[in-house]
Amino acid sequence: MLHVADAIELIRARTARLGCEEVPLAHALGRTLAADVASAEDLPAFDNSAVDGYAVHSIDLAGASPEVPTTLPCEVTISAGQADVAPLPPGRVARIGTGAPLPVGADAVVPVECTAHDETGQVMFVGQPAVGANRRLRGCDLHRDAPVLTQGAVLHAADLMLLAALGRTSATVACRPRVALITTGDEVVPHDQQPGPGQVRDSNLLGLPLVLEQAGADVAFTCHVADSAGELAGVLSTLQGFDVVLTVGGVSMGEADAVRPAIDRLGRVEFWRVAVKPGKPLLFGSLGPAVFFGLPGNPVSALVTIDLFVRPALDAMLGRLGGRRVVTGVWAEAVPSDAKRAEYVRVVAEPDESGSLLARHTGNQSSGRLTTMLGANAYGVIPVGVGAVARGDVAQIEFFEPGVLA
Ligand code: AMP
Ligand code: MG
Numbered sequence: 360m361l362h363v364a365d366a367i368e369l370i371r372a373r374t375a376r377l378g379c380e381e382v383p384l385a386h387a388l389g390r391t392l393a394a395d396v397a398s399a400e401d402l403p404a405f406d407n408s409a410v411d412g413y414a415v416h417s418i419d420l421a422g423a424s425p426e427v428p429t430t431l432p433c434e435v436t437i438s439a440g441q442a443d444v445a446p447l448p449p450g451r452v453a454r455i456g457t458g459a460p461l462p463v464g465a466d467a468v469v470p471v472e473c474t475a476h477d478e479t480g481q482v483m484f485v486g487q488p489a490v491g492a493n494r495r496l497r498g499c500d501l502h503r504d505a506p507v508l509t510q511g512a513v514l515h516a517a518d519l520m521l522l523a524a525l526g527r528t529s530a531t532v533a534c535r536p537r538v539a540l541i542t543t544g545d546e547v548v549p550h551d552q553q554p555g556p557g558q559v560r561d562s563n564l565l566g567l568p569l570v571l572e573q574a575g576a577d578v579a580f581t582c583h584v585a586d587s588a589g590e591l592a593g594v595l596s597t598l599q600g601f602d603v604v605l606t607v608g609g610v611s612m613g614e615a616d617a618v619r620p621a622i623d624r625l626g627r628v629e630f631w632r633v634a635v636k637p638g639k640p641l642l643f644g645s646l647g648p649a650v651f652f653g654l655p656g657n658p659v660s661a662l663v664t665i666d667l668f669v670r671p672a673l674d675a676m677l678g679r680l681g682g683r684r685v686v687t688g689v690w691a692e693a694v695p696s697d698a699k700r701a702e703y704v705r706v707v708a709e710p711d712e713s714g715s716l717l718a719r720h721t722g723n724q725s726s727g728r729l730t731t732m733l734g735a736n737a738y739g740v741i742p743v744g745v746g747a748v749a750r751g752d753v754a755q756i757e758f759f760e761p762g763v764l765a
Pocket of ligand 2: 543544545586608609656
């Protein structure tokens with residue numbers, strides 16, 4: 360049986376980066392940047408005040424103290440948005456609002472709450488500000504031509520806000536891989552139907568498209584078929600223009616399992632079975648120009664195999680770096696495990712009182728138990744050859760990537 364890393368390497372080798380498209384910023388959340396972005400402007404574009412206060416020549420306030428305050432005249436108010444701001448003469452201060460342009464000559468702003476003023480318009484200062492205090496200089500956040508975002512970055516709200524602040528109205532993003540997903544099983548009924556005896560609700564058809572969309576895919580086709588290689592082949596042969604085709608269920612050794620015969624007929628099998636738990640029966644291959652994954656039907660196995668194997672394919676198509684954050688922790692409890700397969704135990708990884716990271720499994724790890732996903736934020740990975748772990752053993756913790764399984 361293939362090891363996880365070898366399977367992923369093979370999958371990556373079979374997937375190529377897709378093209379790109381221009382989308383308005385408001386529709387670019389979660390999309391993948393297809394090209395580096397440099398700043399076309401200085402940000403901020405003009406020197407301005409960081410607080411409501413008084414723009415001053417700091418030298419004018421040398422020697423000011425609570426015991427011996429310095430009093431200066433203020434005859435000018437500068438508001439945010441004001442266009443024509445006169446230079447500040449020495450010996451004068453100007454009332455200034457947050458974000459208002461700093462007058463030429465002023466080298467600091469004293470917050471209004473640190474001052475007092477009298478009815479004659481004189482302002483009392485009780486200390487000398489440092490040069491540059493509460494001043495936001497042009498370009499202090501970003502200089503023109505400075506690198507801002509790099510290709511492969513997933514766009515978050517703050518990234519889009521920065522692009523908007525710099526005058527961009529759209530972003531060049533990777534085209535989303537078009538995905539088709541087909542669930543299988545005679546016993547599987549739509550999730551909004553009451554199952555009859557021996558039937559189960561199709562939780563995969565509900566949830567897996569959501570997970571795939573969160574991982575960057577455009578799930579453009581979904582359906583359910585019975586355990587029939589003929590019916591499955593019928594659907595598969597109608598699919599056009601997909602980058603990834605997924606089936607769920609029917610890929611084990613069961614007599615009814617329809618996936619392998621259908622792919623043998625219509626496509627190519629690259630590998631079948633990986634030394635991993637959950638997810639052993641995973642099948643990978645191709646169907647015309649699309650990469651093909653036959654995922655196991657247990658909902659936990661389907662979720663984990665999407666995360667471990669489909670996601671790297673999507674990442675490669677999107678030009679994303681991807682990859683989980685791996686850290687070392689400690690097993691909080693013993694976990695039985697089979698040394699022949701790498702086990703991806705769903706865990707809650709949290710620091711204990713002493714600060715060391717504890718991996719606590721989420722209960723019986725049977726892949727039939729969907730509750731093992733609840734509350735989990737990481738895998739505790741038990742590599743091939745290790746077998747059962749004991750409380751206190753070193754744990755390899757791989758955090759879920761944000762926005763997908765957690
Ligand atoms: P299979 O991989 O087809 O052998 O299915 C393994 C287990 O997952 C069986 O208990 C199925 O009933 C269950 N299962 C398969 N497909 C689904 C689905 N779409 N939704 C919920 N459970 C499923
Ligand atoms: Mg089945």
